[in-house]
Amino acid sequence: MFDSVLRDDYQNILNEWLAELQSAKSGSDHRLGVTELRSQGETFLSLLRDASKKGQLASGQGDSWLALQEFLERISSSRAVQGFTSSETAGFVFSLKKFLFAAMRRTSGANAEALAAETWKVTELLDKLGLLTVTTYQKAREDVIRRQQEELLELSTPVVKLWDGVLALPMIGTLDSARTQVVMEALLQRLVETESEIAIIDITGVPTVDTLVAQHLLKTVTAIRLMGADCIISGIRPQIAQTIVHLGVDLQGVTTKANLADALSLALKRLGLTVGKVKQ
Amino acid sequence: MSMGNVERIAILRMGPFLLVTIQVDMHDQLALTLQDDLTAKIEKTGAKGVLIDISALDMVDSFIGRMIGNISSMSRILDAHTVVVGMKPAVAITLVELGITLAGVRTALTVERGMNILRAAIADQTDQLEADDADREE
Numbered sequence: 001m002f003d004s005v006l007r008d009d010y011q012n013i014l015n016e017w018l019a020e021l022q023s024a025k026s027g028s029d030h031r032l033g034v035t036e037l038r039s040q041g042e043t044f045l046s047l048l049r050d051a052s053k054k055g056q057l058a059s060g061q062g063d064s065w066l067a068l069q070e071f072l073e074r075i076s077s078s079r080a081v082q083g084f085t086s087s088e089t090a091g092f093v094f095s096l097k098k099f100l101f102a103a104m105r106r107t108s109g110a111n112a113e114a115l116a117a118e119t120w121k122v123t124e125l126l127d128k129l130g131l132l133t134v135t136t137y138q139k140a141r142e143d144v145i146r147r148q149q150e151e152l153l154e155l156s157t158p159v160v161k162l163w164d165g166v167l168a169l170p171m172i173g174t175l176d177s178a179r180t181q182v183v184m185e186a187l188l189q190r191l192v193e194t195e196s197e198i199a200i201i202d203i204t205g206v207p208t209v210d211t212l213v214a215q216h217l218l219k220t221v222t223a224i225r226l227m228g229a230d231c232i233i234s235g236i237r238p239q240i241a242q243t244i245v246h247l248g249v250d251l252q253g254v255t256t257k258a259n260l261a262d263a264l265s266l267a268l269k270r271l272g273l274t275v276g277k278v279k280q
Numbered sequence: 281m282s283m284g285n286v287e288r289i290a291i292l293r294m295g296p297f298l299l300v301t302i303q304v305d306m307h308d309q310l311a312l313t314l315q316d317d318l319t320a321k322i323e324k325t326g327a328k329g330v331l332i333d334i335s336a337l338d339m340v341d342s343f344i345g346r347m348i349g350n351i352s353s354m355s356r357i358l359d360a361h362t363v364v365v366g367m368k369p370a371v372a373i374t375l376v377e378l379g380i381t382l383a384g385v386r387t388a389l390t391v392e393r394g395m396n397i398l399r400a401a402i403a404d405q406t407d408q409l410e411a412d413d414a415d416r417e418e
Contacts, residue, residue, distance in 0.1 A: 181373075188369030195389055223372040228365060228387035228394075 002104070002122055003052040006045075009103040014045050016099045024095065031082045040075055045096070047071055069132065076133040080140035089137045093130040097123065157183045159190040166267045167196045168260065170235075172205030180216035184223055191229050198267040199224050202260050204235030214249040221254050230270065231255070234263035289314045291321050297329040297398055298322065298360070303336045311347040318351060322358045328405070329398035330355045333391055335366025345380040352385045361401040362386065365394035 006013070018041050022034060047068040056062035072093070079089045100122055108115040157179070162168045169187050173179070187199060201220065206213065217233065224231040234257040236244075244251060257263040268275060287310055292299040298321060300314070322330065332351065340348075352362040365388045375382065388394035 184373060185369060188372060191389065192369060197389070197393075219376045222381045223369075223376045226372040226375055226382060226387055227367050227369065228389040 002100075002118055003049075003055075005100070005103050005107050006049045006052050009107065010045070010049060013096075013099045013103050014042065016102075017041060017045070017096055020095055020099070021092070024091075031084065032079075040092075043071060044068075044075075044093075068129075072129060072133050073136045076136040077140035080137045081144065084137075086134055086137050090130045090134050093126060093133055097126055100126075153179060153182055157186055159186050161190075161194060161196070162200065162264055163268065163271075163273075165194075165196045165271055166198045166200065166264065167191060167194065168200040168202060168264075170202045170205060170260075174208070175206055175213045175216050177212075177216065180220065184220045187220070188223060188227055191224065191227055196229060198230045198232065198270060200232045200234055200260065200263045200267060202235040202263070203233060203240070204237070204260070206235075206240075209240045209243055211247050211249060214244060214247065214251075218249075218251075218254070232257060232263045232266060234258070234260045287313070288317065291317055293321075293325060293327070296327060296402060297331060297395070298325070298327045299331050299333070301333040301336075305339065306337060306344045306347075308343055311344055311351075315347065315351050315354065319354050319358060322355060322360050327360050328402050330360045330362045331391065331394045331398060332362065332364045333366050333394075334364060334371070335368065335391075337371055338368065340371050340374055340378075342378045342380065345375045345378055345382075349380065349382045349385055352382075356384075361398055363388050363394040363397050365389070365391050 018038050021037055021041055025032070025034070025037060047064065051062070051064035051068050054062060054064050056065040075092070076089050079092075101119060104115060104118060104122070108118070158170070160168050160170070167187065167190055169183065171183065175183075187201075190196070191199060201217070203209070203217070209217075221231045221233070232255045233251075236256055236258060255266070257266060265275075287304075289300060289302055289304070289310060291314075292301075298318070300318060302314075304310070318330065321327070330352075332348070334348070348364060352364060355362040363386045364382070367387065386397060388397055
């Protein structure tokens with residue numbers, strides 16, 4: 001009955017549904033244009049009709065079914081990126097129910113038994129499709145989050161050149177194993193590229209230092225030394241100095257300075273350079 | 281395998297220094313052979329400095345890491361200053377993760393810097409000797 005309804009009553013269902021979609025869309029919402037929404041509705045319904053015509057809906061297999069699935073995945077991931085909520089995304093599919101059921105009631109007439117059975121089937125199908133959109137939506141959102149995490153990781157670890165032969169790494173945020181790895185690699189790579197002799201790691205922006213963070217710092221310092229460069233750690237705040245001592249972390253053999261300026265002047269001294277006022 | 285066919289890492293002499301350039305993948309036997317060859321050569325030539333260039337070394341394991349440390353310590357005992365130069369970032373990270381810090385081994389970024397370190401070390405030594413001589417003459 002479902003496929004015959006879709007075939008015979010197609011235009012009615014489509015018009016009613018599109019009108020509903022359009023009215024549900026608030027006028028101030030610019031994320032999705034009316035024409036785009038209409039074309040999405042048309043495509044979805046025609047794909048659904050094709051799949052039902054070929055009898056692929058019940059089995060959940062076949063080319064038309066796949067095309068339908070693909071289409072849904074595409075629009076739900078694009079909606080995730082556009083900033084729709086998950087219920088708005090799934091609502092696109094679920095809102096079709098009302099008009100399909102109405103059309104089926106028109107066709108079935110008095111045969112309540114058949115109508116109930118068919119309604120259940122269609123509900124199951126549309127629920128499945130709706131859940132598919134939610135799953136895809138969620139996946140798209142997770143992709144966005146993952147990408148942002150990566151970008152954040154890159155952003156927070158810039159290696160800057162302070163002077164010829166002096167590199168600085170202003171660390172911001174919590175230091176965990178993954179970040180230390182990225183930071184270490186970036187810094188060592190730049191050391192090789194610029195042939196710098198001194199690297200300054202500034203930890204002013206690191207909120208807390210625990211044993212693990214200290215260990216990561218020491219590893220970085222050792223790796224820098226192995227490469228043949230010197231390392232100075234700067235930006236140690238009073239509380240952090242206290243924590244380090246209380247934790248019993250051994251920073252012997254590591255040059256530490258209270259701020260970046262002191263570290264830079266030490267680096268310049270080691271390079272045999274001086275900075276002075278211009279004589280008038 | 282006959283002794284004549286053993287793979288070796290060349291040790292080049294340049295003035296008072298010996299140059300060791302590791303251009304192939306180090307395996308355990310090669311490292312042991314290098315250790316023998318280098319100590320013998322330092323003894324024979326009386327070299328005052330050894331420069332080990334590992335810029336072509338891509339991979340290290342704990343054994344090779346320890347060997348690099350050992351070879352430098354042995355050279356130092358034989359009165360030759362040792363500098364390890366050109367370690368790649370990946371190698372440095374691996375060594376640190378393996379817990380090998382090569383404490384006491386001097387390192388430099390480039391061959392040029394390494395040579396400068398060796399020259400400075402030798403100059404210090406000669407200065408020291410001359411100063412001692414001067415003291416004695418007085």
